[in-house]
Amino acid sequence: MNVSFINVSKSFGPTVVVDDLTLSTEDGEFVVLLGPSGCGKTTTLRMLAGLEEATTGDIMIGPERVNDVPTQRRDVAMVFQSYALYPHMTIAENIAYPLRVRKIERGEIERRVARVAKMLEIDGLLARRPRELSGGERQRVALARAVVRSPRVYLMDEPLSNLDAKLRVQMRGELKRLQHELGTTTVYVTHDQSEAMTLAHRVAVMRAGRLQQFDTPLNIYNRPANRFVAEFVGSPAMNFIEGRRDEGARVFAGGGLSLPLSDSQLDLTDGRERVTLGVRPEHVHVSTSAQDGWTPATVYVTELMGNETFVFLRLPGGEKVIARAPASFRAEQETPAWVRFETERAVFFDADSGERLG
């Protein structure tokens, strides 16, 4: 079932938490709401669940406007950040709960509980209680309780954030497979951009209650709508260099460097004096020996990641940029290095508004 927010706003007293949100998912789509804490993503999810009321606007599940439909009749399933397992019930009873309140016949409940338990590999835990389980196991139980029935939409509120790093990556993959298998529309909230990039069909980036961009992970990464999105998505973050466009010399000049601009780049920056250039760390190349046409810089610090090295550099103008270099790259701090920017891969932002140009 597809989900739509149409001009939805939410205020708590004078504080606007979600500001005029319009967003529609496809049926069966995996949509991730991404943003820093306090951006309104969880409130958006809770409005969809009916746990918060929208101040204005329409919330639709399929063809139905659900603003006035109470939570229990919205037919959605939700996985909470804290998992919210019922502590006084066994795992089997926890998973069976949504079926029990729907007065489904006993034998059928048992069959379905057994099936999802097997699917999520928690069939050995059914007689235990939540407090006897590890974080990862609880997480699976919370998932099982959601997938034991076939709701119209799955809602997930940072379901992986309480797991350790290794388990998180593992569960991330399993979630993706599960959603693919079930084919049910899923709205997933996270502040972790790598979760958003890996899980989503489309990512909705939010900031201060406003939707910044709603697009595929690849477009979000390659064509961020503004500086905020560009900075929030990708690790390490995109480099920004403030500068100006020199029409006559056909270059971008800033940070003590001068980078040639193509015709199309000149076109899309047309009529602007000051612009911000954004370039991903993988499009910054660095060498410890002088290269023809490369810009001299100073190594600020290097971080060896094992499979690659992040090189923090200081440009002649004093600005810092990060480059991704091979793991074999070695350089002492404060030694000279030479950098080359793949300007053809760069994006330009309005220096004042931060909107992407073009």
Next chain:
Amino acid sequence: MRGGGRGPGAGGRLMTYALAVFAVVAALLPVYWMLTISLKRQVDQLAVPPKWLIFEPTLAHYADAFLERSFAQYLVTSAIVAVSSTACALVLGTLAAYGLARFRLPRKLNTRVALWILSTRMFPPIVTAVPIFLLMSDLELLDTIASLVIVYTGFNLPFVVWMMRGFFREIPRELEEAARVDGDSRLGALRRVILPLVTPGLAATAVFCLIISWNEFLFALTLTQTDNAMTLPVGISGRVTQYEIEWGVMSAAGVVAMIPILVFALAVQRYLVRGLSLGAVKG
């Protein structure tokens, strides 16, 4: 604590035990005295010097109180009044507490309403004795069990609301949100998820209400006149008459009156401590 965190020395420990023993003796001596009087023949009751341990025991006073006189009936009345008023107060108070703990009312009404409810326990009960007497008289409820149930329910309500409010606040909101997303109504979530989790609190609260109702004297005395609705405390005090004080009968009834409370308190002792501290700190 002396000696930089080490436990108390032998002297200190002795002192601790001495104080504990003193407290226990001080608390239990009257009970012991009542128990022995209830078993003593009349001549032994007022003997000088008092007979602490050795006397000829008799159950005559028990027989007298519960077979000859109406104490069995008082006992039944007390039980009916205490249990019904506790049940009423628990049902109403728990729902009110749930509402106050969970719903955001405008203009800080949550806190205000809670304080209003509490304020009804701040004045001395005697203040309301006359108005309640007149009220019950108008309603033709004087000298009925119903009048006591109503009054005790009212008395216990603030207490239930405040204690249960504390317990409800302890339960994460997400649990009932999960229950509602899972398809349960608010009341269903309350019944299937929240109430099972506050059972210790309910038990502790119930025991307090029972004790208060069981021991209540002032209103039982004001509102009842005959065996029709007389409770044990009033019945016992009635044995102090112009002509004699029936120590034996009073003590026998007192011992019996004590037993249910004792049993309850022991049964829920574990919950009682938790309930008290939770209610006190988080209420």
